Amino acid sequence: MASEIELVDIQAGYGRAAPVLRGLTVSVPAGQIVCLVGPNGAGKSTVLKVASGLLKPRSGKILVGGVDVTGQGPQRMLASGVAHVLQGHSVFREMTVAENVLLGGYTLKDKALIAERTAFVKEVFPVVAQRWNSLAGLLSGGQQKQVEFARSLMVNPKVVLLDEPSMGLDPKATTTVFEQVVRMRDAGTAVLLVEQNARRALETADLGCVLDLGRVHISGPAPQLLADPQLGELYLGGRPAEPTAIPKR
């Protein structure tokens, strides 16, 4: 299956500190949700920063749609088709939902294309259409997250990187947000999802990767990972002796 983005044998870290990612390889096939789970500090957000060009890898390769884009910064990565929805809340509360979403298309010059993309994101995220002229700050946390998702889809990315989309949300809003992640995938965008809420993320994803010590320790179809006792072990503080590969479907 063709990959929208591939990170190959990535070494990356901050400043002069020891590397956080130590030979990490992950790939997101077209039309799939891949989730990264792992203990605090395992490097999950760092993977997304490398994938979106915010952090340049010390070594390794980044391929988008098979094209080598290693070393490109965030603007070029966005133009290549990689959109990053950062951790926390990034809507402008004093602006309308419309203004927030249209910001995502600021690089688009063609008015017809902007109108087409606007209609598309309103269809994928009904709450965005319903609250189009409301101030974004009046929306609930889960609704604001959908505004962020809609903004990221304005440029028709190949892959969207989602960093802890359920952070700070109650269980009902979390359910809604994960349903919208599935809608994004079904609408044709591949997703690389980072989550603390490992169970919910694996229930939503097609494929899962467990990060530990800066590399992927276990990977495979999400349902198989959910049933894997080693996953529980990791979260209880134990470590698997050897990296394990679960055969692909």
Ligand SMILES: Nc1ncnc2c1ncn2[C@@H]1O[C@H](COP(=O)(O)OP(=O)(O)OP(=O)(O)O)[C@@H](O)[C@H]1O
């Ligand atoms: N801007 C930064 N400068 C220096 N070190 C950083 C920076 N961001 C992250 N780190 C360090 O990199 C390591 C991995 O952090 P990262 O945020 O990628 O982990 P994570 O798996 O996403 O963690 P969490 O689940 O707690 O969000 C940690 O040791 C962290 O302290």
